[in-house]
Amino acid sequence: MIxxxxxxxxxxxxxxxxxxxxxxxxxxxxxxxxxxxxxxxxELGLVDEVLPLEAAxxxxxxxxIAIPVSAIPIxxxxxxxxxxxQIVMDMGSTKEELCEVIAQHAKRNxxxxxxxxxxxxxSGPEAAVKGAFSGRSVVICEREAxxxxxxxxxEDIYHTLGMPIIYMEPEExxxxxxxxxxxxxxxxxxxALTVLEKERExxxxxxxxxxGFESTVRLAKSSGEMWIPxxxxxKYNVLDVLREHIHQLQIMRRMIERDDAEGLxxxxxxxxxxxxxxx
Amino acid sequence: MIxxxxxxxxxxxxxxxxxxxxxxxxxxxxxxxxxxxxxxxxELGLVDEVLPLEAAxxxxxxxxIAIPVSAIPIxxxxxxxxxxxQIVMDMGSTKEELCEVIAQHAKRNxxxxxxxxxxxxxSGPEAAVKGAFSGRSVVICEREAxxxxxxxxxEDIYHTLGMPIIYMEPEExxxxxxxxxxxxxxxxxxxALTVLEKERExxxxxxxxxxGFESTVRLAKSSGEMWIPxxxxxKYNVLDVLREHIHQLQIMRRMIERDDAEGLxxxxxxxxxxxxxxx
Numbered sequence: 001m002i003x004x005x006x007x008x009x010x011x012x013x014x015x016x017x018x019x020x021x022x023x024x025x026x027x028x029x030x031x032x033x034x035x036x037x038x039x040x041x042x043e044l045g046l047v048d049e050v051l052p053l054e055a056a057x058x059x060x061x062x063x064x065i066a067i068p069v070s071a072i073p074i075x076x077x078x079x080x081x082x083x084x085x086q087i088v089m090d091m092g093s094t095k096e097e098l099c100e101v102i103a104q105h106a107k108r109n110x111x112x113x114x115x116x117x118x119x120x121x122x123s124g125p126e127a128a129v130k131g132a133f134s135g136r137s138v139v140i141c142e143r144e145a146x147x148x149x150x151x152x153x154x155e156d157i158y159h160t161l162g163m164p165i166i167y168m169e170p171e172e173x174x175x176x177x178x179x180x181x182x183x184x185x186x187x188x189x190x191x192a193l194t195v196l197e198k199e200r201e202x203x204x205x206x207x208x209x210x211x212g213f214e215s216t217v218r219l220a221k222s223s224g225e226m227w228i229p230x231x232x233x234x235k236y237n238v239l240d241v242l243r244e245h246i247h248q249l250q251i252m253r254r255m256i257e258r259d260d261a262e263g264l265x266x267x268x269x270x271x272x273x274x275x276x277x278x279x
Numbered sequence: 280m281i282x283x284x285x286x287x288x289x290x291x292x293x294x295x296x297x298x299x300x301x302x303x304x305x306x307x308x309x310x311x312x313x314x315x316x317x318x319x320x321x322e323l324g325l326v327d328e329v330l331p332l333e334a335a336x337x338x339x340x341x342x343x344i345a346i347p348v349s350a351i352p353i354x355x356x357x358x359x360x361x362x363x364x365q366i367v368m369d370m371g372s373t374k375e376e377l378c379e380v381i382a383q384h385a386k387r388n389x390x391x392x393x394x395x396x397x398x399x400x401x402s403g404p405e406a407a408v409k410g411a412f413s414g415r416s417v418v419i420c421e422r423e424a425x426x427x428x429x430x431x432x433x434e435d436i437y438h439t440l441g442m443p444i445i446y447m448e449p450e451e452x453x454x455x456x457x458x459x460x461x462x463x464x465x466x467x468x469x470x471a472l473t474v475l476e477k478e479r480e481x482x483x484x485x486x487x488x489x490x491g492f493e494s495t496v497r498l499a500k501s502s503g504e505m506w507i508p509x510x511x512x513x514k515y516n517v518l519d520v521l522r523e524h525i526h527q528l529q530i531m532r533r534m535i536e537r538d539d540a541e542g543l544x545x546x547x548x549x550x551x552x553x554x555x556x557x558x
Binding site (some may be wrong): 003018102117118119121136137139159166168173175176177179180181183184185186187188189190191192193195196197198202204205206207208209210212213214215216217218219220221222223224227228231235238239241242243244245246248250252253256257259260261264265267269270271272273274275277278 | 289396397398399415416418446447452454455457458459460462463465466467468469470471472473474475476477481483484485486487488489490491492493494495496497498499500501502505506507510511514517518520521522523524525527528529531532536538540543544546547548549550551552553554556557558
């Protein structure tokens with residue numbers, strides 16, 4: 001198989017590496033708007049050659065789109081316009097608008113909408129890592145809108161990468177993603193800003209930063225170029241979760257203010273039940 | 280040296296293990312209010328024997344207090360009341376009240392106030408791990424109030440455990456700890472509660488939970504028994520940070536509401552500079 005990967009950053013670069021590493025593609029063609037990224041991806045061996053979008057689409061059996069979510073719908077349409085037998089998939093973090101935009105395209109059946117639940121706080125071709133994705137879930141949306149043969153090919157790839165597959169409708173996906181991914185990003189950015197704000201008064205404020213801080217603030221290193229489109233495309237879900245999260249913080253604040261150890265015990269007892277979910 | 284460790288949970292248990300592992304103590308005596316914890320610590324080999332507080336104090340050269348911060352000041356006084364030549368140290372996460380309470384004790388000079396910046400989200404003797412503390416900082420407060428020989432002994436122990444030592448006044452310590460440790464705990468609990476609240480409507484909400492979520496919510500597994508006293512003892516600092524954090528979240532919320540990509544780009548750009556601090 002010949003694969004084309006559009007967007008050679010963290011996700012696309014890691015996917016290109018995985019396709020070759022697992023023997024899924026003999027050749028991987030890269031496409032990237034940024035010539036520096038394209039050159040870097042070639043230099044790092046993430047892809048075998050770099051071509052313009054149209055040529056890369058025509059030369060491939062599978063085209064994977066791994067660019068910021070704000071650019072996915074239009075790019076998906078452009079790619080589908082050139083498609084004959086090929087299969088097209090995307091790897092973006094929001095699904096509702098994409099599925100709506102491609103719904104009536106004559107080649108909709110050649111498209112598989114996916115979201116592999118993997119990432120790191122780094123970006124660009126240098127962030128691509130071998131062994132990415134393994135053990136993480138992947139969501140496929142609107143499976144019934146894609147040709148069974150197209151879905152099978154994409155499922156086989158994700159199986160080979162060691163990813164359990166979950167099927168969801170786009171609306172359901174975007175809601176879930178807001179709760180278990182997008183909100184973590186917002187709180188992490190806000191926490192970094194809180195402490196950096198204090199640092200302007202007291203430059204030694206980080207002297208004690210340890211493992212707990214690092215864990216909650218790590219995501220604040222993530223690129224705005226990737227995350228701003230996600231937060232804005234998934235705006236209503238993100239705002240809902242953010243409202244609830246601020247409410248929970250205000251409840252804890254009031255309990256601390258009032259020395260309400262009993263209330264804190266009950267709230268923390270409930271929070272502890274997250275142990276069921278993450279081990 | 281014979282060491283006594285009071286409180287055989289995550290911190291005390293790991294410290295007892297480290298003292299033996301590094302050859303710093305030939306014998307470690309344990310003290311714990313909870314007979315199940317004491318029995319478990321013996322069974323796990325964290326300590327060589329278990330004694331009541333007074334006997335354990337008298338039998339040891341070094342007494343380390345590793346119990347919830349609400350109980351440290353009184354226990355410190357009780358231990359100091361029995362001290363002749365011994366050195367006493369604590370390992371608690373807040374320092375202001377403790378230093379105030381012991382300030383005028385006749386044996387204040389035998390006490391070293393410390394806070395090793397290490398922990399995990401687990402608790403109890405089973406949470407004790409070999410190799411804990413290594414590479415993390417430790418704070419020593421009011422060094423000048425302790426005998427130089429007592430400070431030296433404690434410094435030697437922490438050096439042997441591979442911990443860089445930072446000297447701070449208690450007020451400064453508590454402020455810093457609120458910013459880079461205690462707030463992470465509060466946001467993590469609140470985030471867990473936010474998502475668990477949603478789970479009551481939609482029980483599959485966690486289907487997509489991945490690495491980013493796990494990282495920001497991991498601390499929500501931590502025990503209230505340890506953390507409630509910390510949040511309440513460090514109440515004013517924690518409330519200040521919490522106020523600023525909620526303010527930062529509200530700013531991000533408004534920018535998302537208004538599709539203010541430019542504002543988000545600037546805020547996230549500033550948040551990204553946390554890369555200077557955590558690598």
